Amino acid sequence: MTENFNDKVVLITGGASGLGEACAQAFAAGGGRVAVADVSSEAVAGVVDRIEAQGGQAIGVTCDVTDSSAVEGMVKRVVDTWGRLDVGVNSAGIVTPITPVAETEEGDFDRLMAVNVKGVWLSMRGQIRQMLEQGGGSIVNMASALSIRVHPGSAFYVASKFAVAGLTRTAAVEYAQSGIRINAICPGNIKTPMFEKAVTDPETIAALQGLHPMNRLGKPEEVAAAVMWLASDAASFTTGSLLTADGGWTAT
Amino acid sequence: MTRVNGKVAMVTGGATGIGVGVVRMLVDEGARVVIADIAEEAGQQLAEELGESGLFLRLDVTDEGQWQQGIRDLEEHWGPLDILVQSAGISRPASIEDASLAEWRDHMAVHGEGAFLGCKYAVQSMKKAGGGAIVNISSVESIRPGPLFTCYGAAKAAQDAITKTVALHCGERGYNIRCNSVHPAAxxxxxxxxxxxxxxxxxxxxxxxxxxxxxxxxATVEEIAHAVLFLASDESSFMTGHQMYVDGGALTKPYPSGEGA
Structure with a gap:
């Protein structure tokens, strides 16, 4: 456990799967009141149930982050329930199949950018508006080692994560004197359920592992610990930063 | 408070400035800490105050023999090292026109050779412990040096390169030793x-x-120490070779030219 989040109100987009779920569990275990937001209401309910079963506090919000009115509704729901929003974690994101640029499709581009860039922008905008009203807060966006490095075949994903870094740093400077800190976390390849389902070939796993000097995949809890650190008061002088949890990948 | 419970740590420059804040926080979180510094009086005093959890070691970080002896003494006393925080530093701002070669060599010796020696002997000791964490205190001046940080900026950039090569080497060898840097602003x-x-x-x-x-x-010293504690603890177990900015956002802005800071 890193920092204490007793009664802090935490909204996590993409909170029903992968790294978002790991963050939801970690903040709840740290005493936070957690709003789990995701597109699938069934998945959201599952995570809320698991948090409550462990004695944590959570609500579920079904939300498509590419829809501006849905995002406004998401923030409103949290504020209606708990009266404020202390922490926003924007973890909703998708990938498209590995494809070289010459063979990429317009539909894939639009879909990925909508979730990974527009979704982060809309979520951040809604969170910042609320935080301005209440006088402060902290936002952590899910960027990636691919906000710093590139990977052939992942042009859309890389472009989207570079964009998340740019949104994060710009907004951080804009709201630095409004009590709102905005940072991003840059994970390497993490052994999420989605990763384990998508990548099964031992050679590919070995190659992806080898990108990290630690020569292993990260654990979702390791990313959640870094997100919690950024969100906590311990990081009170940290804003506009990209924190890596990548086993050394971006040091290479 | 047990985030580094039972760990054996050494903090260079531990008797002054950021080092003191780091020493106190590591002790509060359960570590036993060697305060390694040339400032004997302040170091002894801090060690006494910390009782069983603090030990003063007179260490000039540019002296290889003192590193070897210091680590040997530490291992005999508490066993191998788990955490090394390198906070020893000097900074005497001067432009390229005003800085002397002697100043340059002083800065390179403390930050460059100091970090080199510290990492070298820490890795040797941490291998015996089955792993460890090194946190080097760098600066925003290593990333975006101002005009008066001729010597300091270059020396911190040298230290940064050591941080990364140690991270890569230890990662590749599977030593379970992580090496990161913290970059404070003012x-x-x-x-x-x-x-x-x-x-x-x-x-x-x-x-x-x-x-x-x-x-x-x-920033306050505590705000820097919080970052060091995080990187020294197992909470950051997938982080290595990272440059962590605790800079109030300074590096998101261009250097404020003409202000002479």
């Missing part, structure tokens, strides 16, 4: 107070320093 330390007090207009300079950060203030 922080309220005795060194900063000294700058401020020597200025014609201390309040004006303080304001200038604060304005370099989007947060428009100067």
């Amino acid at each position: 922080t309220y330390t005795p060194l900063l107070e000294q700058y401020l007090n020597s200025a014609e207009d201390p309040a004006g300079l303080e304001k200038t320093y604060a304005s370099m950060q989007p947060l428009n203030r100067i």
